[in-house]
Amino acid sequence: MAHFTKATSVKDWLNQRLAIEKVEKVMASEYWIPKNINFLWAMGMVLAITFTLLLVSGIFLLMYYQPDVKDAFYSVNYTIMRDVDFGWLWRHIHGVAASVVFLIIYIHMFTGIYYGSYKKGREMIWISGMLLFVTFSAEAFSGYMLPWGQMSYWAGMVITNIFSLGGLHMDGLVEWIRGDYVPAQAFLTRFFMLHVLLLPLAIMGLIGLHFAALRIPHVNNQDGEEIDFDAESKKYLAGDKAGSKVMRFANDFMSKDMMVVGIYLIFFFYLVFFQYGFALDPVNFDPADGLKTPAHIYPEWYFLWSYEILRPFSVNIGLMAFGFAQVIFMLLPWLDRSPNAVPASRRGAFSIWFWLLLIDMIVLTAMGKLPPEGIFSTIGLVAALAFIVLWIALPFITMNEKKA
């Protein structure tokens, strides 16, 4: 057993039992971050803040929401939006944050791809990040069911139906997921459970893994420079703060994080109060009606690109393309055969690949929302094919990349 002495202060008392000084050093003041990084590196903190907003607003909503097909719509649109003081504010924060969190996730992901931050020991960061993307997607989808509006119901119908399509023909699985032949009470209750318990737990666990995966390989930097963190941190601690290539996480980088968070929150709250329509689809303000299919059924914007990969093909090929799109990002660290962990701008063909992928995904996103008619379905088909070709080509164009 450790030796305890009479504490000289509260801090000392805690220190003897929890080693708070050491924890503070490990987590903040001696967690070393390279200096040559830009504001894109603050997206992690922006995501943490957005997730906190989702969690806190979600707790408030959970106090009034009723997971019952007869009462759900009323509890959201009457109780929360009208009766409860500031219920509308929590709902708008929750709805807008659920949409904006994906914008930040995509920026975060493409930052990682651009700077090669999934290589040379950083593979687990990428994998845990992609697992977070998957769980966030499930969280968003399950949450979208809860208001039990027209889009909740019909998106639930269409997405669960995917398993019954074409050669899969897993009607039993569809019924098992729904707990019924159509989305109904059993469906709503289980998606409610997933949304408020299982998936948030999984997300919090994965966030822990994501942070842990960062410790050993350290944060990447914008020049692809290999930094000797031990030597540079010694230099910093010796007093040469300006000459060192690294800085403390707190308060050095944290102050920049907070600056970016401040600017982000201006944008975020502008959306919450004045421009929320994109995140709270009008169609979902009609109560669910199994006898009235909406003219246009589309997922939220962040799922559109993968939806459009499913849509333009015949059923079986579409399902295969869709499955391909769901897993392919996960394999990026191995599909990229080049050892260069430098920004895309210094990687020749990879740079073209990066911008083509980004533009292709934006095109897919747009076509995923537009009705699949005429020129739009042609563009959608070409973009979906381009997506598959780009990923198949990736190992070949990176294999012969010159050392940067």
Added chain:
Amino acid sequence: MKNKEPLILVVVVAFTLLTYWLVEPFAHSQMHKHVESQNFAYADLAPIIKTGDAANGKALVTGAAACIGCHSIAKDGVPAGMDAVTAAGSYGVNPPDLSNAGALYDPKFLADLIKNPAHALNVAHKFDAAKGQMHPMIAFAGAGGDIDQEVADMVAYLQSIAVKADELTPKMAFEEACGRCHTMKYENWTQLGTKPEFKFEKESLAYDIKVLEYQEALTKYMGKLPPDLSMYFRSRNEHFLSTFIENPQSQLAGTAMPRVGVTAETAHKVIEHMADAGDTKRHERESVGKNVMIFIIIFAIFALLWKKQVWRDLH
């Protein structure tokens, strides 16, 4: 080294805005047809040329034209011939009280309605005289004189008894122009009126049964129970509601919903009432929004100053 952050910011913002534009304004412009507002001009209806005489109009409405056979006029002490549920059973929908018709509806519309209801209401497609399908409101064929003069007189009478435009509240406009077909549950509105508070459940259920009976007749007449409008302000946009009220056929061809013929001002009030029901906290949202924005901007300024202070030693 050159600071690349401004360039990166421009790239991130540009791609974000492009994506937003594609999936929101552009996609919606492709998915929904755009219907231009006609500003409630009802250009297809003939204008009233004759100058109406209210006293003569009253004599016609309560006499030869037989309006009060079906319509009540509470303002002038004319009671309804039967209760709402029985009336709906006979006509499909309870005929409106005419007290405020002169304020709610466009005069041209009223004149055309009196002469040819199915035409004014834009529901001629629902009624085929050859098959014995007659609009429940009987057209006025004239009382022996100049029919245009008689109609002008009746419209003048209706206008003379109606509330003044500034006394017509959004709630009244909605209840009188829309409330015999549409419920608004979040405002406690049924087709029979505002549901009273009952002391005993038995009485409350008895009221609900009357509403259900009314709705049964209405459903038979319309083909489908007209939707509850509590959340329509959020599920449709203002432009859609306005152009739909002006002419339902323009947005939803073949719909059983009649053109109700309200004036632009009445339509505006109806939509305001729908906003009161479906977007109750909009004024609070705007005022809280302003304060939050001020707070966050101050926070961002402090964060910026803190960053500058901390980084002074790092360069």
